[in-house]
Amino acid sequence: xxxxxxxxxxxxxxxxxxxxxxxxxxxxxxxxxxxxxxxxxxxxxxxxxxxxxxxxxxxxxxxxxxxxxxxxxxxxxxxxxxxxxxxxxxxxxxxxxxxxxxxxxxxxx
Amino acid sequence: xxxxxxxxxxxxxxxxxxxxxxxxxxxxxxxxxxxxxxxxxxxxxxxxxxxxxxxxxxxxxxxxxxxxxxxxxxxxxxxxxxxxxxxxxxxxxxxxxxxxxxxxxxxxxxxxxxx
Numbered sequence: 457x458x459x460x461x462x463x464x465x466x467x468x469x470x471x472x473x474x475x476x477x478x479x480x481x482x483x484x485x486x487x488x489x490x491x492x493x494x495x496x497x498x499x500x501x502x503x504x505x506x507x508x509x510x511x512x513x514x515x516x517x518x519x520x521x522x523x524x525x526x527x528x529x530x531x532x533x534x535x536x537x538x539x540x541x542x543x544x545x546x547x548x549x550x551x552x553x554x555x556x557x558x559x560x561x562x563x564x565x
Numbered sequence: 566x567x568x569x570x571x572x573x574x575x576x577x578x579x580x581x582x583x584x585x586x587x588x589x590x591x592x593x594x595x596x597x598x599x600x601x602x603x604x605x606x607x608x609x610x611x612x613x614x615x616x617x618x619x620x621x622x623x624x625x626x627x628x629x630x631x632x633x634x635x636x637x638x639x640x641x642x643x644x645x646x647x648x649x650x651x652x653x654x655x656x657x658x659x660x661x662x663x664x665x666x667x668x669x670x671x672x673x674x675x676x677x678x679x680x
Contacts, residue, residue: 488667499571499658499671500609543608552599553660553669555609 460544465560474531476559478544481525487548489520491529493540494558500543503529539563568592569661571672578649579680586644586675588659594639595661599669600632603656615642649679 461479468474480489488507492500504511504518506527511518517530531538543558568591578584588598596617601609613634614622621634633645642661646653660671 492671494609497656497674497676499569499660499674502668502670505667549667552611552614554611555601557608 460546460556462542462544462556462559464557465562467562467564468531468534469564470536471533474534474538474561474563476529476531476542476544476561477526478529479526480544480546483524483546484548487546489518489524489527490545490547490553491516491518492543492545492553492555493538493561494543495537495540500555503542534563536563536565569659569670569672571659571675573675574673575676575678577678577680580650581648583645583647584649584677586646586657586659586677588642588644588661588672590640590661593661593664595642596639598636598642598659598661600634600642600644601658601660603658603674609658612644617642646677649677651679653677654679 488505490505491503493503494500504513504516506518506520520527539562541558541560543555545553570589570591572587576584598615600612602612603609611624612627615634615636617636617639623629631647636642654677656674656676658671658674660669662669
């Protein structure tokens with residue numbers, strides 16, 4: 457799997473949009489960008505994934521740059537329950553997921 | 566979405582004993598399951614890939630005789646930590662691909678504490 461780079465931590469005010477960046481400059485053409493999050497002492501939770509086009513679901517939006525070398529996860533209206541570690545992962549097909557260190561997002565009341 | 570059930574959620578055992586952790590796919594079949602380990606304040610590290618009806622594939626540095634994996638059915642994989650030591654204390658998490666193999670779903674994890 458290609459490696460990803462994420463900031464180790466971020467803060468966001470409650471109610472504001474949280475924008476989490478991820479660099480994956482060595483991503484190959486058949487690799488998807490996945491986002492998972494892990495709330496303390498729980499298993500990771502799937503958020504969203506995409507290949508080339510921007511994606512949106514009930515949890516978040518995923519913006520992938522045209523060259524696919526970076527992406528941004530957007531939580532449109534952050535709540536305190538969104539405090540978690542967010543992992544950006546690139547993966548092809550049904551290969552195993554390899555986790556990096558992620559971004560620890562703290563939502564500030 | 567697909568549900569992966571993991572049991573127990575927490576276990577405390579004495580050094581030298583064995584502990585079995587179960588991972589079940591509740592509403593779908595999983596020919597493959599993944600087992601991860603996570604130490605405090607660290608990321609998840611893949612230990613092994615469990616394959617239904619065949620031997621598990623272990624990541625480099627993971628002792629297959631210590632971490633026994635059995636994937637006897639399409640909905641159940643088990644991880645047995647044999648002769649547990651305090652350094653085996655960790656958070657163990659399983660995952661399985663759903664009907665859409667692009668998505669991996671995770672169990673809620675098992676916190677193992679070896680005294």
